[in-house]
Amino acid sequence: MGRKSIADIRRTELAQAAFEVLAEHGLQGTTLQRVAAHTGASKASVLHYYATKQALIEAALRKGNSTLREEAVLYMRLAQTPWERFYAIIEANFSPTTYLPRMAHGWVAMCAEVPHNPQFARLQRVIYRRLNGNLRSALIAVEPDADAAERGANMVSLLIDGIWLRLGMQVGGLSREEALDHLESHLAQRYGTTPERLAARARMAEVAATLAAKTV
Amino acid sequence: MGRKSIADIRRTELAQAAFEVLAEHGLQGTTLQRVAAHTGASKASVLHYYATKQALIEAALRKGNSTLREEAVLYMRLAQTPWERFYAIIEANFSPTTYLPRMAHGWVAMCAEVPHNPQFARLQRVIYRRLNGNLRSALIAVEPDADAAERGANMVSLLIDGIWLRLGMQVGGLSREEALDHLESHLAQRYGTTPERLAARARMAEVAATLAAKTV
DNA sequence: ATATTGACTGACCCGTGGGTCAATAAATGA
DNA sequence: TCATTTATTGACCCACGGGTCAGTCAATAT
Numbered sequence: 001m002g003r004k005s006i007a008d009i010r011r012t013e014l015a016q017a018a019f020e021v022l023a024e025h026g027l028q029g030t031t032l033q034r035v036a037a038h039t040g041a042s043k044a045s046v047l048h049y050y051a052t053k054q055a056l057i058e059a060a061l062r063k064g065n066s067t068l069r070e071e072a073v074l075y076m077r078l079a080q081t082p083w084e085r086f087y088a089i090i091e092a093n094f095s096p097t098t099y100l101p102r103m104a105h106g107w108v109a110m111c112a113e114v115p116h117n118p119q120f121a122r123l124q125r126v127i128y129r130r131l132n133g134n135l136r137s138a139l140i141a142v143e144p145d146a147d148a149a150e151r152g153a154n155m156v157s158l159l160i161d162g163i164w165l166r167l168g169m170q171v172g173g174l175s176r177e178e179a180l181d182h183l184e185s186h187l188a189q190r191y192g193t194t195p196e197r198l199a200a201r202a203r204m205a206e207v208a209a210t211l212a213a214k215t216v
Numbered sequence: 217m218g219r220k221s222i223a224d225i226r227r228t229e230l231a232q233a234a235f236e237v238l239a240e241h242g243l244q245g246t247t248l249q250r251v252a253a254h255t256g257a258s259k260a261s262v263l264h265y266y267a268t269k270q271a272l273i274e275a276a277l278r279k280g281n282s283t284l285r286e287e288a289v290l291y292m293r294l295a296q297t298p299w300e301r302f303y304a305i306i307e308a309n310f311s312p313t314t315y316l317p318r319m320a321h322g323w324v325a326m327c328a329e330v331p332h333n334p335q336f337a338r339l340q341r342v343i344y345r346r347l348n349g350n351l352r353s354a355l356i357a358v359e360p361d362a363d364a365a366e367r368g369a370n371m372v373s374l375l376i377d378g379i380w381l382r383l384g385m386q387v388g389g390l391s392r393e394e395a396l397d398h399l400e401s402h403l404a405q406r407y408g409t410t411p412e413r414l415a416a417r418a419r420m421a422e423v424a425a426t427l428a429a430k431t432v
Numbered sequence: 433a434t435a436t437t438g439a440c441t442g443a444c445c446c447g448t449g450g451g452t453c454a455a456t457a458a459a460t461g462a
Numbered sequence: 463t464c465a466t467t468t469a470t471t472g473a474c475c476c477a478c479g480g481g482t483c484a485g486t487c488a489a490t491a492t
Contacts, residue, residue: 006469026332028244031449042471044452053450105331112328114385115321116242124387132388151401154388158398161381162374169330171340172348172370182374185367189405222439247479258441259480269480 011049011059013039018060023106027113030057058119061110065127068098072134078207082141083200089134090183091208093160097215099176104168132157142191152190159183227265227275229255234276239318243325246273274335277326281343284314288350294423298357299416305350306399307424309376313431315392320384348373358407368406375399 017038022030032053036043050056075088075095093099114120135153143149163179166172174182184201191197233254238246248269252259266272291304309315330336351369359365379395382388390398400417407413 010469026328029332032451033449043450044471044473045469047451048470051451101331108324109328111381111385112242112324114387115317116245121385121387124385128387151398155375155398155402157388158375158378158382159371160378162376162378165327165377165381166374169327169337169340171330171337172344172373182367182371186371186402226439248481249479260441260443260482261439263481264438264440267481 014049015059015063018056019064023102027109082138083197084204086138087201087204091204094176094179096212104164108168230265231275231279234272235280239322297416298354299413300420302354303417303420307420310392310395312428320380324384
């Protein structure tokens with residue numbers, strides 16, 4: 001029953017491979033040939049499962065995104081207070097398993113294509129809305145003014161984007177810890193160093209650590 | 217004597233055209249054909265002036281960068297206090313003549329190639345260092361702690377990157393005014409609303425306005 | 433008038449990448 | 463056992479993009 005057909009297996013295999021190739025070689029460098037080679041299959045075989053390159057890339061991005069999303073959900077489930085939910089989002093965005101140069105490469109490559117590819121634009125909008133929405137809904141509980149919360153959420157998401165961009169370029173790239181420190185310094189300025197916030201931060205950091213240990 | 221040879225004229229023409237095409241169509245879409253068409257010349261003619269596509273793109277980016285730099289220098293020359301120098305940088309980065317979707321497209325396209333192209337990486341490093349250095353040297357005058365100034369500079373440059381990235385993607389894109397507002401809100405949090413800062417901000421905004429009027 | 437130089441181009445070459453197709457091999461079912 | 467689907471592939475096609483080349487044309491120099 002839970003048996004996956006070969007077709008399904010191949011499809012996810014290929015999507016995974018496509019994502020890895022994309023991360024390593026950029027969009028231009030992601031040829032059907034290379035993706036095929038990466039799984040030991042033939043180019044024609046790739047086309048057999050994905051009628052067009054576009055479809056393959058799309059599946060690859062969707063997969064990468066869903067991986068990230070699942071992790072976020074995992075963190076979110078363990079969060080109880082607003083600040084904990086907030087830090088769940090942060091930790092998810094800087095988790096050791098996703099905050100990696102290759103991931104960032106793939107992401108930036110996609111960003112660059114957004115203006116020329118409606119599919120990418122759509123996906124990007126989804127990601128953006130989810131992140132901003134989550135941040136806002138967490139902040140609105142600690143910052144009564146909805147407008148202020150909106151601004152705060154935007155600021156944080158802008159910082160995250162900037163940090164990821166740098167990771168992708170390896171120019172002024174920040175380590176996971178440096179990235180979190182930067183964010184923390186901003187939060188301290190903006191929201192003061194209340195015990196609740198610090199506790200939430202510590203708690204989610206711990207959650208992240210244990211989850212990371214389990215995954216490895 | 218200041219007479220420019222046809223060769224020089226053509227070369228800058230082509231670099232300009234290449235930049236425009238790059239901004240509009242992305243790196244993949246920047247073909248010799250298109251650049252040629254954009255100036256009314258033939259593909260072979262383009263190759264006549266730039267032996268290789270790589271060389272052409274490089275010239276295009278160099279030109280785009282120098283345009284931005286010249287504007288920054290212009291602003292900088294009129295700044296007198298540290299905060300004025302700081303806002304000169306900000307205004308230069310959000311000047312109406314440069315803070316444009318097409319510019320951002322070009323920039324993001326370049327960012328995406330950085331991991332695969334040493335030339336781009338080098339150029340990006342130069343840009344990054346200049347921006348960060350300028351910000352830091354301005355901030356160090358208002359924030360005695362060198363480490364804090366470094367952090368502050370980094371934060372601002374991260375925000376700028378994030379904002380530009382969004383402009384390039386037109387996802388959560390901010391208008392010039394919104395962008396400046398966001399930055400202002402961050403600065404207010406971090407450095408308080410001192411009269412000097414506000415005065416400097418107003419002064420450089422005015423400078424920017426008059427310069428913009430002159431250029432148009 | 434002629435030689436020389438430099439601007440400019442059409443035609444061509446070649447590699448590559450997306451996509452098609454028909455054929456073969458393996459699995460599945462009747 | 464035979465039929466029918468399904469997996470997989472090599473060979474091929476076509477378009478396009480970078481780059482070469484030989485040669486035309488106009489300006490300048492002698």
